[in-house]
Amino acid sequence: MQSVWEALADPHRRKILSLLKGGEMSVSEIHAHFDFSGATLSHHLAKLKAAGLVITRRKGQQIIYGVHMSVFEEAAQAVSDMFRREEESP
Amino acid sequence: MQSVWEALADPHRRKILSLLKGGEMSVSEIHAHFDFSGATLSHHLAKLKAAGLVITRRKGQQIIYGVHMSVFEEAAQAVSDMFRREEESP
DNA sequence: TAGACATTTAGATAATTCTCTAAATAATAA
DNA sequence: TTATTATTTAGAGAATTATCTAAATGTCTA
16 A cells, blocks of 8 residues: 555646546557656656556557556545544444 | 645654544654654654644643644545546536 | 657656754753 | 753755656557
């Protein structure tokens, strides 16, 4: 989970995740939403991938990124646990 | 909200928040749960405070920290928005 | 096969973060 | 007032991060 928290700490990476929640995208489609270089985008994507939050598949020359739903939902659970009050029990 | 995400990115700070969810504590009470110096703890507390996640009051020589509930709940909302699926509408 | 396109990797740099010790500030106790 | 306790601030060093350009890799098309 630590890598998930770190992945979410960066606003660019949260924006990438939000974009991907709307559906799969290639790297260049994602890149169109940002001002930094492709190498920098690649670095952010690698962090999201290391956290398990995204999955990739190749489609010809492109790499398609999508949210990894099972991990995303585990993360949602862990994060909401962080905010759950003590008195609320499962 | 950015400072909230940054505050939550560090495991020590998440642990501090968890401790405080169990009730208010002085700095030295919090310190008893960690191995690093008081100065380092102070740095982490300052980040939590900058994010608005905790509030403080003085009690004699001690500073008592507690979770700032209204901000904590706003943060919970923002975080859960991050994880909400597109198709789920409010 | 050669060249073009899409993406990642390597290597470098500047900025930020975590941590420490030492010093400063605030409140209490002797 | 002086000493003691609790906490924060200052200043510095090591580690990490975000970013860049250039080079490498993988795929497609002419």
